[in-house]
Each structure stands twice: as structure tokens, then as C-alpha cells.
Amino acid sequence: MPIIVLDPGHGGTDPGAIGNGLQEKNLTLDIGLKVQKVLEDNFVVDVRLTREADVYAGLSERADYANGLDAAYFVSLHHNAGGGTGFESFIYPGSAASETGRRQDVLHGEMMNFYSTYGLRDRGQKEANFSVLRETAMPAILLENLFIDSVNDTNLLKDPIFLTGLANAIAAGIAKALNLKS
Template identity: 55%
Template sequence: MAKKIIVLDPGHGGKDPGAVGNDLLEKEITLMIARKVAKRLGNYDVTVRLTRDDDTFLSLDARAAFANNVKADYYLSIHVNAGGGTGFESFIYNGPVNSVTGNLRTALHQTIATFVKSYGIVDRGEKKANFAVLRQTNMPACLIEMLFIDTAKDAAFLKDDEFMRGMSDAITAGLVQILNVEAVTPAPQPTPEPPQPSTPVWNPQGEIQKLIDAGIIFNNHPADAPVTWGEFAAVINRILNSNKQ
């Protein structure tokens, strides 16, 4: 069975910075979130495609066409709001859409809203709009607006690493839920073989040389030469005598 495909679309980019405020650029925040979500989705049985993975400008038409061309099962456009408000909101197309689009958006919205409300952030609700990327995509599509970049309170959250990790987790959890994708089970790693003890190198002629150096024997006999009982007794006696010294 083919994997489901999710297209993440970080809003703006390149010559289009998006909303600007409180030393933040929308295009940078959206790309950061998209990358974090894509990384988290890597733990699931799903294919993730980003419309952009760097600071590149893409037209709205190109973004929708990208999702259509890869035959995505779901499209999520990621944005940051502006205009002096506060809170989180989501959008689907305000024209004809099937019930699946609405149901999936509701489930995704509620997952993200539960997270932001835990920080006391306002849930501005589920909305509809005539956005080009929602109108031109052929699959269920949603656009989210994560807080207001030009409101100091919201901007403080957008600058907070812990909050942004939590936002990424919430978006990921919502996508996993609505697309019903399973976590990937890591392949079992083979148990490494215990190291084998090294086999000592046997050097018979070297052992004979050690006896010569110790004064136990006096001639450099070939290692495979036969030994008489008399020679054997002489060697043993020399060893015994050396221990008495």
C-alpha cells in the first residue's frame, strides 16, 4: 500500500518576507516550523514533501501546483498572522468543499488549539477564506495562522524555543491523527558478536632462544629435533638449580 503524502507549505520566502514585527520575519518562522514538523513525521509511515526547504520565493500558483503534482493526500499551509490581534486560527476554502475537508480541519484545529490554550492563548476559531492555495489544491487543504507577529505577547511565544517545539508537536499530532498514519517500528539491530580472545602466536624457535638466553640450554637446536631423556634431565636440573640461586 502506497504511503500517504503530506505537503507542508511554509508561507512566503525569498523576496517575500511575509509579516514582520518584533524583530521576527514570518518567512523564517514558517520554514522553521515546517522543518520541525517534517522531522517529527519522519517517525511515521508517511511521505512528507515541503514546497520549499530554503529561503526561496514561490508563487501561490506554484505552491498549489506542487501539491497537485505530487498527488498529496493533505496540504497544510503554515503562516503567522499580523494586524494587531492575538491568538491562533485556521482556514479552509470558503467555496465548495467536501465534508472530509471540514472534518479533517476541525480535528487538526482542535489538536493545535488545545496546545495553545494551555499557554493562555486565544483560539480565534475555525474560519473560511478565498485563499488561492486553498482554492487551487485538489486535496483536503488547510491554512493555519500561528499567533500575531506584531503583537508583543504573541511574538514572545514565537521566540520561545519550548513553545515552538510544542507547537511543532501539536501540528504533528494533529496530522498523524487526521491521516491515521502509524508510527514506524525501527528495524531490530543485530546483536554484536562478543570479541573473541586472541590466539597467541606459537613461535617454537623463539621459545628455544629464550632458554638459551636464560642459560638453560646452550645450543640452538632445531625446534623439531628429537630430545633424549638425558638431554631432558639436564634441562630440568638446570632449571631446578637456577631456582635455588
Template identity: 45%
Template structure:
């Protein structure tokens, strides 16, 4: 089992960097949630996130939790800022590590894969004494995904399809670095029909829905996702290769007074 501790930078009363109507804490959370969702398609992967919503989590809490969980890898997602003119992507490992270290090797692999998809200037692989790199006892990487105060980079950050590509780059790097194996995909890459049994702004309401569905023997989970730039907590109650099966699930939910709908994923 590969255990990834996934850390969206900042959160809550710590917005991080800002610019062009964006806050770093929102961009990092969106990218991290997309990474987690993509990793659901791989075998024997367990992901623990430092936060899944807009909460403040101290740096000590993040590294202590990762260490106590005995994670295999610590991945921290950030955006950069400088003076509005700097732009591009860079990533960091701790400055005490040699270029022959396994952490450096992981950095090289992930750096290449992220840069292959993010359409940002490559600012290189770097080292620094950041807390999450120093205090985590497992190999760790911090990625800086563009400069939020740069007009060009910020325009990309506002695009959900760009954030998806950044997430894909990270996952491609993790797959190659840790030899992750994809789960068996639907035949001929056919559409997957997901049943959504509610979408809530309040996480507690979403969890209450999941608990109710458990009582009526319908398995479900909370899937945080950004919709039109806002964080929502969707309750997913099944994913089916056949649309008829998804529609049957919707009908079953309707009998219990729950409005549901189908979204597609390929």
C-alpha cells in the same frame, strides 16, 4: 502511503508579516521543518515541502507541485498580523466547502490538537478564498499561528520550545486525522544518539558533504534546522540507540578527515 505537502508561507523576497524583530517567513519555515522532523517518526509518511530554505516560491508553484505530486493533504503554515492588539490562533479551509466536508472534519481535528499545545487564544475555525486552499485539488488547511505584531504572541514565537510545541500540535492532528502509526520507539524511550558530520550555512556545501559520504559508503542526509535563530544545514550520518555505536561512527568519520559530533534525541 500518506503524502503531505507542507508549505511554509512566504520566503525569499517575500518576508510576509513582521514585528518585534521577527519575519513571518522565518517562523513558518522553522515550524514546518520541525513538523517534517517529527513526521519521520511515523510509518508510511512522505513529506514534500514547498521550500526548505529562504527561497521565494510563487503560489502557483506551490499548488502546481502539490497537485502534480498527487498529495493527500496540503498544509500551509503562516503567522498573522493586524494592528498589534489582535492575538491568537486560527485556521482556514476554502469558503466553498460545507461543514459536512471531509476537509472540515480534518480542520476540526487539527485545530483542536494545535490549540491544545500552543498557549494561544483560540480565534476559531474559519473559511476564506486563499489561493492555496482554492487551487489545491486535495483537502487543504492554512494555519495562522499567532500574530507576529502582537508583543505577547511574538514573545512566544521567539522561543524554540514554543515552536516545537506548535509543530507537535500539527503532527498530533495529522496523526489523528489520517490515522498515522508511530514507528517502534527505542526501548523504554531511551536516548537516540545522532551523528552530525558537519553543519553548514550554505546548502550546496552540505549536499557536497552528503555526496562525499556516499562515495565512502556512509549514508547521510541534509537536515535543515534553526540554531540560535539562524538556519543551518546539518549533515546527519546515522542515529543509534547505543552511544558506543555512535562514537564508532564518529571515529570512522575522523579517519576520513571529517570532524563529527553527537547530539541526543529522545
């Protein structure tokens, strides 16, 4: 059974982005736990999280965890900040033509099918030299799910129905990208 590692960004003493009454670390964990449940309830898959509580985990520690499990896919969950709105995803620079890029196409596309029903902006499929993307030995992706400092975005991120839809979209995209068995 394939192992998928979900990586809820930040945690413990590192809250990540903060704004509009939300902390990135709490949202990433909430969404990670939801995605884990949807995947394990519907597919033949073993889903692990790099953290399952509000604790700090170093970036190398997160990659080492996935490498030690020989995971099939590493999906890092984050929320953006800095003035903007919408969704973007990142893979390691130069990997667009590889399996990593093919999976980004599939997962990003599934997520935009969901986001577009809310009129949210596609900021694109991007590349970045993030350590969790660089240090993981398997295909990896980092998802920036909307902006913590956008009132429009956080109104959605506070809506349980929206969060359930988002978790379902992430799970569906991962399942499609890895062709998981029901």
C-alpha cells in the same frame, strides 16, 4: 505511503509579516522543517515542503507542486498580523461539511489543546478564498499561528520550547486527521 505537503508561507524577496524582530518567512520554514521531522520520525508518511530554503515560491507553484505529487493533505503555515492575538485556521469556503472540514476540526482541536495551555485565544475555524486553498486538488488548510505584531505572541514564537511544542501539536493533529500509522 501517503504524501503530505507542508507549505511554509512566503520566502526569499517576500518576507511576509514583520515585527518584534521576527520575519514570517523564517518562522514558517523553521516550523515546517520541525513538523516534517516529527512526522517522519514517528509515522509512516512522506512529508514534502513547497520550499526548503529562503527562496520565493509563487502561490500557484505551491499548489501545482502538491497536485503533481497527488498529495493526501496540504497544510499551509503562516503567522498573522494586523492587531490581534491567538490562533485561527482557514479552509476553502463551502468545504466545512466535507473531509476538508472534518480534518480542520481534528487539527484545529489538537492545536488548541496546545495553545490553551499558554492561555492563547481561539479565533476560530474559518473559511477564506485563498489561492492555495482554491487551487489544491486535495483537502487543504491554512494555519495562522499567532500574531507577528503582538509582543505577547512573539515572545512565545521566539521560545524554542514553545516552537517544539507547536510543531509537535501540528504533527499530532495531522497524524490524527489522516489516521497515520505509527
